[in-house]
Amino acid sequence: MNKLIELKNLTKNFEDQQVLRGIDLNVYENEFLTLLGPSGCGKTTTLRIIAGFEEADSGQVLFDGKDISALPPYKRPVNTVFQKYALFPHMNVFDNIAFGLNIRKADKQEIRRKVEAMLALVGLEGFGSRDVTLLSGGQQQRVAIARALVNEPKVLLLDEPLGALDARIRKQMQMELKKIQREVGITFIYVTHDQEEALSMSDTVVVMNEGMIQQIGSPTDIYNEPENRFVASFIGESNIVEATMIEDYLVGFDGCRFECVDRGFGEMEPVEVVLRPEDLDIVDPENARIRGTVRQVTFKGVHYEILVETDIRTYMIHTTDYTEIGKHVGLDFGPEDIHVMWPMGSY
Template identity: 55%
Template structure:
């Protein structure tokens, strides 16, 4: 049964006059794949550095297995980090790179050999022990960096955007490999990225960060299907977001019309944001649409067309469809009540979660 291995309690981190983390609190359970997701400068790498022991919090507590580790040095933590640039030694071969940390610890040669070969087997590099780093591909170098981290048998593996230097095809392949590796090993992975598709594909749980705070946490499907605010909805996937008014439970007004929805628990006539995903909107004949619009532009994305339509009030709607309409064509936009997601302004994650739970009750 999973237990909490890392906990942040009201952690603040300041550099000079800049507050990088603003009273951040969360829990990390053992054996799961977590992703810290957000734009550059949001504080996600700072969290990784605090867990690794490369930095100390200005205030608040960081706990490992229930014990405060604010002052515990990096080399005393059961944590290893895979950096964005891999930080491999170019003058050493694969075996020597992976064995480096074990030699520093002065382990017996026979024990080092067993650990190194097992780590290379886990990342599918057996037989390449004598290969020079300069002769390896980007994906192979990444595996060496992971093997060097795993050889120390950490309870937590921290990965700071390790796929960012790879081309798209290799990056996608390595996403699958990393996820499979984490499942096999059963240790906790904490992965940092600004790529939302990467986060959705790999994670058990995502922390969406913005401006030094965690905006929302949850499973990939929870984050995608039920974003808490405009930032999360816009950052995770493609979204259509318009201003609206919650008339009453299960009835929302936007673009001058009222629509049934599945949201409730808000004040009557409360101003809200309304989001609909492009894949949840269908192109239909004008008379069958809940909204009428005109096709403005379209782009072919391989598996679908990305279609931009303008309604009578000038709002732009993005639609993903396998149908190819003509530019300038009048179309209807159709969606179901459950495709409409209503977001309150400034709602806390605790209140948001409680409101969602009330739907089930």
């Protein structure tokens, strides 16, 4: 795949607050890339720098190898879907979508054809003459996507586009966005704080915190092999345990030694281990090396969330089997369920 956008060591300060502390990122053609992080992590600022609404204090934005840092937004080959849609309230659906084409003085017939095609793509056939202010949130969202895509950008930037929608429409729009991205075959850069949204839609997830990139990887990599405590706790739920890497493929914690699949951390190095709640099994204490007492059982719909207190810590387990409170149980997991990472602050 070809590199389309390259961010080189971007930094940005707002007044005395450091928002970006050196962002390096490559975005490839036809990629669905998500910038994921809590609010204030710098993900929206990164997107606005790519769009041209903000200027980085230092660093470069390369597009197809050319530096576009100095180009104004209207000269950049990208289009944006805004958080609150930013539809023009004095224009109907058709004129909103046709705005970019009208600015470029495209042929009237061509405009009509392209706008109709876009309306079909986002499932709003026949909505052209409607007043945008009277549409539902989901419909406004579709108009905003159509308005951006009709200009045939090489990259579509989406700033938390589903944030204002309710849960059901959100789910539906997630699938549709993914579908639209495959159909038009262009790069999407998507900003969200919702980890589930990021995991289910993206080809690549970029986890950010406090103006720095924490990890770049596929959704499964990010989930299964978090690089540090922040990523592990931000994406899904996890038990994070301080441990010692005794040697390759052998890690020690809670007074026991466990086989694992990780290597290359050195010998007797302090590390942290991530155990996902759904990877832990509740077994007979006779057959387990970690034992504890069930302290809390919460029904979560699909599964039970069970807290088991051992002598050292409390583990969270997700299981479909009910266990009563107060029962003495053992915890079991396989070598591939142990994810070793460097402790926070040592890398």
